[in-house]
Amino acid sequence: MGTSQTGGNQTGSSQTGGRGPRRHAREEWPPAETQLILGRLGELSALVQEQARIPDNQEVASWLARLLVVRSCGYLEQTVVVTSRAYISRTSNGMVRNFALGALKRAPNPSADALGELALRFDPALKSELRALLGANDQRLRRELNYLVELRNKIAHGQNENVGVAKALILKEVACEVADWYILRFRPR
Helix, strand or coil: CCCCCCCCEEEECEEECCCCCCCCCEECCCHHHHHHHHHHHHHHHHHHHHHHHHHHHHHHHHHHHHHHHHHHHHHHHHHHHHHHHHHHHHCCHHHHHHHHHCCCCCCCCHHHHHHHHHHHHHHHHHHHHHHHHHHHHHHHHHHHHHHHHHHHHHHHHCCCCCCCCHHHHHHHHHHHHEEEEHHHCCCCC
16 A cells, blocks of 8 residues: 555535535545645655665665654654544534544544544444454554554654664555555545
8 A cells, every 4th residue: 555545536515604514515535734745755755765775875764764754653643633633524513523623633643552542432333443454464553553653752752763764664654554544434425
């Protein structure tokens, strides 16, 4: 996966006045914010790979790999929040919408448990579906996702955790795979 282009523009009925769910004549999906971050993540991934192929640039590649870990985790965080907020905006109104959007001002640290709890807040079936995705293949996605968050936190807090280019690229794909799940589940219907 990793492309996160899991939907196209969807149309919805236009309702205004705050009385019904707010819909746009043409709602962009996935939201432009996530597409922009994904595009930049792809550019960074290509740069990491390019620098890794140059023997004299291994230290540069190593630092870029760290940045790729941080940005991959950030992409997942932002995708979770932006898609969740878009869903809330489309499907609720008034005080309920305001309350729900207020509860999602910031992204949770995207550990497997935190994402599961967020999914549960929408629907227990979503949590079960996410748990199945993360638990497949001997918990591969769960382990890698939790490692991504742990590594990002170490890097962000100055522990300069060393990460290889290959591992950083794998973790980027993990972030994209989980982000794709959110994009698909919260897309306009």
